Amino acid sequence: MKKNKQQQNSVVGSLISIVFAFIIFSIVLTNAPVWAQDNKNDLVITTLFDSKSSNKDLKTGWGFSCLIQGTEKTILFDIGSDDAIINMDKLRINPASIDVLVISHDHFDHTVGMPAFLKINKKAKTIFVPCDSVKICNNVFTTGAMGTDIKENALIIKTAKGLVVITGCAHPGIVEIVQKAKQMFPKDEVYLVMGGFHLSMEREIIVQMIVSDLKKENVRKIAPSHCTGDYAESVFKKAFGADYIPGDVGKPIVIEGAFIKAIK
Structure with a gap:
């Protein structure tokens, strides 16, 4: 018993x-991070710092930073706050795994976190303005310095679905940056434009014209954030409908099959 x-x-x-x-x-x-999927054909872009997040555990504020994964090199685009590094930790991203740091322009809300990041990651190649157009790795390029008073660099990623254009603040003009991307790659359509569009202080009629111009450029999807402004974001949302992607720190934008075939 x-x-x-x-x-x-x-x-x-x-x-x-x-x-x-x-x-x-x-x-x-x-x-586990939602991008921890064993699919090397996907492009994953995660905003690490900005003013809005649906995840209350993540830091938000004035500034911009995003991480690009799935490309040959892992790229950090801007780092506008030390809080971006705190968010990396919460999202289980190792800063030391990043290969390249690209700075769009030298304003504090895009550069403040650089010293803290470079203290952790001493191997990352850093690209910042003023500079000419650079091929960072296969399918990833910078526009080179654009603008007059404020020089700014944007990122272009060639995918099987079209060009992905990422901007910091778009001081030279978001339409002009998109047009530059199309000039560099005339055979490609623009699949996604994301980042800061610097429209928060613009008149409503100017915002409406810019949205209209981007539609004329056949931009497929739009993900405005940072300095775009609430009014401009609402106009983009109405114009693009289901193809509008709201800014959301920590929530990845996944482009499935981005590198499903060789891109020349």
């Missing part, structure tokens, strides 16, 4: 261990 009770206790203990292990495994999966 005593032996049977010991066997029962042993079985119960084993079941508890299995259930506990399953719960822990489930938590690990739940907390």
Whole structure:
């Protein structure tokens, strides 16, 4: 009788261990980054710092930073706050794994986090204005310095679905940056434009004209954030409908099959 009770206790203990292990495994999966998928054909862009986030655990504020994964090199575009590094930790991103840091322009809200980042990551190649157009790696380029008073650099990624254009503040003009991307790659359509568009202080009629011009340039999807402004974002949302992507720190934009075929 005593032996049977010991066997029962042993079985119960084993079941508890299995259930506990399953719960822990489930938590690990739940907390794993959503971009941790073994699909090398996808392009993943994650905003690391900006003013809005649906995740209350992440830091937000005035500035911009985003991470590009899935390309040959892992790229950090702008780092406008030390909080971007805190967010990396919360998103389980290792700053030391980043290969290239691209700075769009020298304003504080795009550069403040540089010293803290470069202290952690001493190997990352840094690209910042003024500079000519640079090929960072396969399918990834910079526009080179644009503008007059404020020189700014934007990022262009060639994908199977079209060009992805990422801007910091678009001081030279968001339409002009898109046109520059199309001049550099005339055979490609523009699939996505994202980042700061510097429209928060613009008159409503100017905002409406810019939205109209981007539609004329056949921009497929739009993801405005940072200095774009609430009014401009609402106009973009109305114009692009389901192709409008709201800015959201920590929520990846995944372009599936971005590199499904060789791109020349």
